[in-house]
Amino acid sequence: MSGEAPIDRPAAPTRAAPRAPGSPLRRWWRRIGKAALGTLAALALLALLEGVISFAVVARSIATKTNPLFRESRQKMTRFDPELGWAPTAGYRDASAFGPGRGVAIGPQGFRGERSVAEQVAPGRVRAVLAGDSFAFGTGVADAETWASGLERREPRLDVANLAVGGYGCDQAFLRYRRDAAAFEHQLLFFAFITEDLRRMVVPAEWGAEKPQLALRDGKLAALNLPLEQVDPRMRFLRQAGTFVQELRLVQLAARVTGIERPAPNLSHDAALRELTAALLVELAELAKARGAHLVVIHLPVEGERGGGSIDALGPELAQQVRAQGGDWIDLLAEFRALPEADHAALFLEPGSYGAGHYDAAACERVAGWIHAKLRALPEVARRLDAAR
Numbered sequence: 293m294s295g296e297a298p299i300d301r302p303a304a305p306t307r308a309a310p311r312a313p314g315s316p317l318r319r320w321w322r323r324i325g326k327a328a329l330g331t332l333a334a335l336a337l338l339a340l341l342e343g344v345i346s347f348a349v350v351a352r353s354i355a356t357k358t359n360p361l362f363r364e365s366r367q368k369m370t371r372f373d374p375e376l377g378w379a380p381t382a383g384y385r386d387a388s389a390f391g392p393g394r395g396v397a398i399g400p401q402g403f404r405g406e407r408s409v410a411e412q413v414a415p416g417r418v419r420a421v422l423a424g425d426s427f428a429f430g431t432g433v434a435d436a437e438t439w440a441s442g443l444e445r446r447e448p449r450l451d452v453a454n455l456a457v458g459g460y461g462c463d464q465a466f467l468r469y470r471r472d473a474a475a476f477e478h479q480l481l482f483f484a485f486i487t488e489d490l491r492r493m494v495v496p497a498e499w500g501a502e503k504p505q506l507a508l509r510d511g512k513l514a515a516l517n518l519p520l521e522q523v524d525p526r527m528r529f530l531r532q533a534g535t536f537v538q539e540l541r542l543v544q545l546a547a548r549v550t551g552i553e554r555p556a557p558n559l560s561h562d563a564a565l566r567e568l569t570a571a572l573l574v575e576l577a578e579l580a581k582a583r584g585a586h587l588v589v590i591h592l593p594v595e596g597e598r599g600g601g602s603i604d605a606l607g608p609e610l611a612q613q614v615r616a617q618g619g620d621w622i623d624l625l626a627e628f629r630a631l632p633e634a635d636h637a638a639l640f641l642e643p644g645s646y647g648a649g650h651y652d653a654a655a656c657e658r659v660a661g662w663i664h665a666k667l668r669a670l671p672e673v674a675r676r677l678d679a680a681r
Contacts, residue, residue, distance in 0.1 A: 369396060370457070374519040375471065376464050377503035380404070380457060390646045394434045402472060404454040405435050413477045418680045419451045421476065421585070423469040424484035427592045428456035432647020433656055442660025443667075449680045453478065461492025463506040466572055467515065470579060479676045481580040484590040487603045493572075494565050506568060513568075513575055566606075570613055577617035586672050587619035590663065593628045595640050595649060620673065622666045624659065 369389060373379040380398040385406075389396035397406040413419045422428055422440050430438030440452040453476065455468060462485055469481070493506060502523050504515040573589070580587040589610070597603060603625065611621035628636060639655035641647050651659060667673045 369398070372502070372522045374522075375504065375515075376457075376468055377520060378457070378459070379468065379472075390432050390434070394432065394437070394646075397435055401476075402455070404429060404438070404440075404456070409453050409476060411475050411477060413451070413479070416449060416680050417451055418449050418480065418677055419453060419476070419478040420480035420482050421469065421473045421478045422452050422454045422456055422482045422484060423465045423473075424456040424482075424590075424592075425460040425465065425486065425489050426456070426458035426647075427486050427594075427650060428482075428484040429454065429458050430456075430651075430656065431458050432641045432645065432650040433653045437653040437656055439651070439656040439660040439663065442657050443664055446660060446664040447667075447677060449677060452482070456484065460489065461503070462489045462569070462572060463493045464503060465489070466513075466576055467504060467506075469576075473583075478583065478585050480673065481576075481583075481585045481587050482590055483576060483587065484592055486592050486594050487597065487601060487606075488594070490565065490569060490606075493568060494562070506572070508568060508571055511571070513571055566609075569610070573610070573613050573619075574617060577614070577619050581618065586676060587614070587617070588667070588670070588673060589614045589619060589621050591621075591623040591625070592659070593623075593625050595637075597625065598629060598633075598636055620670045622663060624662055627662050 369381060369384050369386070370378045371381045380402050382398055382400050382402045384396065384398040386397075387395040396404070399405055399408055401409045403409050420443075428440070430440065435441065438454065440454045444450055444452055453473075455473060457464070457468065460468070465483065465485070469483070492503075502520040504520065505517055506513050507516050508514070577587050591603065591607060591610075593603075607623055607625070611623070614621045628639075631639075639651060639658070641650050641652050643649075668677075
């Protein structure tokens with residue numbers, strides 16, 4: 293019908309032209325970007341996890357390796373000493389000092405064990421004074437389980453007067469022997485140490501407690517900071533905790549950026565430490581000789597030295613110095629490293645136990661056997677032991 297208006301019809305929708313596929317280069321960059329973001333996210337998660345674990349490790353170290361205010365039993369075992377920093381408390385007794393069945397007694401003269409040590413050696417006996425740190429003291433095991441006691445069981449004529457103290461460096465072990473063994477007759481001096489004891493000589497107050505510092509003056513050893521001042525237990529705890537906080541990567545980075553980082557002494561290359569150690573060995577040998585004793589220096593390996601350490605470079609030099617002074621040198625590194633890995637790990641007290649990282653009772657028995665065999669192979673030691681018959 294010609295008179296009707298035309299009907300408006302909606303326009304047909306227009307389809308968007310299909311996108312041209314991206315270039316291979318663009319697709320490649322997109323994949324790289326996604327992979328990079330995924331990698332960054334994974335790294336951020338690992339960093340967060342590492343940080344949490346680090347904080348947990350530090351917190352555990354503070355809880356188990358420091359002396360908190362509430363750990364009264366540990367504070368009673370030692371007392372403040374204005375010349376040595378700390379020393380065993382004479383007359384101390386605790387049947388479970390290191391845990392059930394692992395008791396500690398300190399005799400009236402300050403030696404480990406219940407017995408009293410007479411000034412003169414009984415006829416038919418040989419006395420060895422043992423100086424050293426916690427590995428010589430026997431931290432973590434009972435009096436009868438220490439390797440010093442094991443030596444006595446293997447050598448019936450031998451009496452070992454254990455003068456060692458936990459936490460001592462070689463400097464404190466030397467000073468205590470010089471002072472506290474002067475009145476006691478002895479034919480042998482066993483000077484036992486772990487590698488860390490050398491570092492303790494040049495890192496003052498490493499464990500947050502007051503300690504003397506040795507230095508060379510006119511070629512002779514001198515303690516610079518005596519008498520020592522006693523530190524408040526709360527301040528000591530904070531210092532001890534601070535040493536472990538410094539193990540955090542964030543703290544180390546901040547120290548490096550601010551320029552306050554203090555690098556740990558390198559035992560193999562620190563000239564001052566080597567000179568100090570050499571002088572200590574000379575004076576130790578002279579002192580033992582003046583007291584009629586023969587010096588035997590004993591290096592006790594720790595768990596971390598199975599694969600090597602600074603003692604590998606330093607040990608031969610120390611051995612030469614000891615022998616040059618007429619003494620003898622014993623090192624148990626070869627015996628430790630010859631053990632199967634599983635046996636080696638079983639030598640040490642487990643993490644979380646008191647004395648973690650120290651020799652357990654079975655290890656002390658094994659160490660006693662190794663040391664005894666080596667002592668018997670030393671002509672001068674064997675001569676003195678056999679002369680007591």
